[in-house]
Amino acid sequence: MSPTTETLTAERILEATEEVLRRHGPAKATVVDVARALGVSHGSVYRHFRTKAALREAVTKRWLDRTSETLSAITADGTRAPETRLRDWLAALFEAKRRKAGDDPELFATYMVLTGETGEVVGEHLADLTGQLTRIIEAGVASGDFAVPDPRTTAGAVFQATGRFHDPGYHRVWERPGAQEDFTALVDLLVRGLRGRA
Amino acid sequence: MSPTTETLTAERILEATEEVLRRHGPAKATVVDVARALGVSHGSVYRHFRTKAALREAVTKRWLDRTSETLSAITADGTRAPETRLRDWLAALFEAKRRKAGDDPELFATYMVLTGETGEVVGEHLADLTGQLTRIIEAGVASGDFAVPDPRTTAGAVFQATGRFHDPGYHRVWERPGAQEDFTALVDLLVRGLRGRA
């Protein structure tokens, strides 16, 4: 009945790894720690993940995917106007990041280190997010609310333009007094650009 | 006649410091090194700069000011249309940064460390740049080319939106294949937003 008697799965290893990372931080979290937390030898962990880097990458992917899922609900809600969805999507992204950074700064710092180590996984996450943005903008073009030459390119531009409000590197400015106003001003400017109209 | 016989001025110390930073990098450049390069004792350097931090700050300010000056020529050129000036100004900023990062990566890395250490000086530099942007946008509003509620706020939004193309933290993406296209797409979107029109 005790956890140590259950089968060792990739899932259980990932959970234990998250816990070890939370406790010790990214610099001191070792594979030996993870094995100890699970009551197995570290050799067993290597049976499920080829390297320490692969293990960390899997943890990072899980974390990133959780954010994507929340936003995809907004993306997929076809009952609301594209402009509203775009504004809500960007606001939700900003809010989610700001909460993660503010609620548990140490854990956030840990994930900043992890995403910095990872090449592929972060790239896929960003591609996923710009993909969602592309769909919202395409919907806006279809409904006539937006007028842009190429939704895919424009989605990339919108994502890059709002980087200051979702790129973890800027987390220090998210809590500054005027941050919310700055965000609103930027989104207003971008939305005006999307409407095009000309 | 030899340099060691000339009077020791703040200016000469700054030049020597730049040279020492270029040679040894930010981590190993010491005040003793600077003094040795000038043929004086390190106590003399402390006569002109209260601390090592103040010395580095002065070097940083000089470097930042050189960029501001180039751009202010574009800002002040009242003979050209505001939209053209805005596009040129942003392009010149991007180009200047990209060249600095590409031509001498080590020196660029050095200045990234220096700007990271400095609080005040960098803030003033950013205020200067957004001030220039504000003047261009105000000119656009006056001429009827732009329609925005508050030029100051909008200038801040434009500056933040283009951060990916001037913030040193992003220097790695400046040389990537699609960077120029991404930049153009973003500026186009922002300019459409500025025209407002509605």
Added chain:
DNA sequence: CAGCTGACAGATTTCAACATCTGTCAGCTG
């Protein structure tokens, strides 16, 4: 006597011996 020097205390950095970790694998165990 204005400006520079160099010795000094305390803070910071370097370096090398030591400890721990990563990744592998032959063999144990249920």
Added chain:
DNA sequence: CAGCTGACAGATGTTGAAATCTGTCAGCTG
């Protein structure tokens, strides 16, 4: 015999003593 263990080699991290640096200042020098 599938899955786990634990000993091992090489890589990486820790530690603390020695070296260097920062910032001060009493006194030298032109």
